[in-house]
Amino acid sequence: MLSDKLYHWFYGYAAIEISGRNLERFLNLVIQENFLLEEIVWHSDHLLSAIINRRDLPYLKEIADQIGCKVKTRSRIGLPFLLSWLKKRWSFLLGACVFSFGLFFMSSLVFFVEVESPIPLTVTRTQAVEDLAMQEGIKLFHSHWFLDFDHIEKSILKEFPELSWVELEPIGNKLYIRVVEKDLAPQGEVNMPVGNILAVKDALVEEVLVTKGTAAVQPGETVVAGQALIYGNDGQNRVTASGIVRSRVWYSAEGSCPLYEEKAVYTGVSQRQIALQKNDVVFILSGPANNPYQYADVVQKVQPLIVWRKIELPVELVITDFYEQKKIGQTFNETEALAEAEARARDQLQMQIPPVCEIIDMKAMDISTDPQRKTIRILLETREDIGTFVPLKEEELLDDRAEVEEMK
Amino acid sequence: MLKKKENKKKRNQIRQTVADVLEFPPEVAMDLPKITLAGQMLLVENHKGIIEYSNQKIRLKVGGGWLEINGQNMILKAIRNEELAISGKVEKLILETGW
Structure with a gap:
């Protein structure tokens, strides 16, 4: 173990060879005297090697002499031996220190x-x-x-x-x-296009904050999609209109759910058809000729055949995957059907509303007419910025210039 | 001589009875060796000395008999007064006791 090795190295140990006739007796005497002998390796009937603490070595030799064995020290290893060796060769230690410091100093030089x-x-x-x-x-x-x-x-x-x-x-x-x-902002607005801010949807204006240009609408007005909200004109020059027009917008979405509904689910079985196509001629290389399932989700990929680099063959590779599906009937009670219809309506709404808006009010109404189908309509009222910057077209700019020249 | 052996046998029987009643570990009560084998390391506790040692066969004196360990490339990792650790490929253990 590492800790044992470190312990031995720290206190110093000697690797010895024991030779003689009564090696077992020698070992028993060592045990009796309570000396710790380790790594005892048998080489022959009359030769063993082992390691022992450096302090016990003289006593071991005494025991060996008693029974006619010989103990020979092969090597001395460990910190005490290293220190005594360095004590004798202090100039070597000094040289090593000077060399290390020199190397350390040299590595700090800027080349x-x-x-x-x-x-x-x-x-x-x-x-x-x-x-x-x-x-x-x-x-x-x-x-x-x-x-x-x-x-x-x-x-x-x-x-x-x-x-x-x-x-x-x-x-x-x-x-x-x-x-x-530094990531500097562009200097000035030299290259910024001039234009207006227009409404993207029908709404009721609540607040107009103009940072550049002139307000075209006032709070309380209703606007329709495409109507100008802020003109890109500061009274003298065309400018890039900027500002915020917060307005109330209403959204509506419907979702319905029948009391009995059939759903298609994947069975996990699929087949692939690989074919070559040239105009209307299709040559099937592998797989079924037609859709092998009654209900299936068919996914088709068409890709040109590339022979080498940009050289294409005049045929296309058509890979068609048929994923088998089966119909599963699902029955809803009235409460479940209403909940499902509302969830579907919410999904529809989610697609209509912008990612940043404040929801003011939401109402869900049951508008079912068919007793076998539940329909929910959700009305949503939001507050949002409805303006979008639209640059002026080239013709509008030309008209503008012509008007200025006429006035001159 | 015969009487001595009988006395010893009697003594051991008493020891065993006492150990059974008091639920002492046998290695403590009856001076038996405790042998632990973990992978390629064999630990023998309560031995009484080495009778024979080579890299293929180690014979140890234990309470009331001897223990023979046969194997390949066996070395004595450490020996102490009552403990002995052997590493190497241990193939066979023979425990001969007079109990």
Whole structure:
């Protein structure tokens, strides 16, 4: 075990060879004297090897002498022996220390400086950053132990305002200056298209917040889809209209569920048909000629046959999968049918409403007319921003310019 | 000589009866060896000494008899006053006691 080995190494042990005629007797005497002998390996009837604690070794030799055996020390292993060896050769120890320190110091010397960024730099020049770092104290073939990294980093950030983050990291003999540029917002609106904000659905306007342009509607007005809400015009120039028009919007959806319904479920059995198709001619390579099941979900994939790189054959590979289904009848009582119908109506509504909206009111009504089928209508009232930016078309802009020239 | 043997036998019988009544472990009450085999490691407790040792056969003196261990490449991992650990491929154990 590792702990035993460490224990032996720490206290020191000797690997010995015991030779003689009465080896069993020798072992019994060792046991009697309470010495701990380990790893006893038999080599021949007159030779054993073992390991023993270094302190017990002299006593062991005494026992061996008593019965005419010989104990020979093969090696001495462990910390005490290593220390005594080093004591005799202190210059070697000193040399090893000097060598280790030298190697450690050499590894701290800066031979190369590299500026790198996880995202390619667009504004900053890497050479300029490197030059500044050199001015601030980095010297080639000097140790980085004496460099003030904080000071250099702050100087680089001060000199290059377009940088958001700087870090100096020495790895081996290379000093990395890692920088990240700020993700600046586009300057001005030079390239922004001019246009209006239009309503995407019919609604009742509750609040109009204009950040750019002119309001075209007032709170309390009803608007229809496509109607302008904010004009992209600040009275003098065309601008990019922006703002929020919060309005009340009403949604309605219906869901119905019969008291008895048949559902198709997969049986888990399927077959695949592989065919080649050229215009209307189909040549079946494998699988059934037609749909082999009474009820089946048929999934067809058509793909061109590529021979090599972009060279295609004038035929298509058609892979058709037939997944067998069976019809299962399901009976609902009236309460279950109403709940199912409401769930289906909710699913329909979910598809209509935008992901961000405030639900003000929701009403579910039973509008069933057929006694065998339950139908639920859900009315939903929401508050949401109904505006969407629509840029002006080229013709509208031209008309606009012509109008201005006429006025001149 | 015969009387001595009979006395010993009687003594052992008394010991066994006492051990049974008091539910003592037999290795404690009757000085029997306790042998534990775990994989390729055999531990013998309560031995009285080594009679014979080679890498294929180890014979130990135990209370009232001897224990023979046959195997391949056996080495004595450690020996102490009453314990002995053997590692190697153990093939056969023979316990000969006079009980």
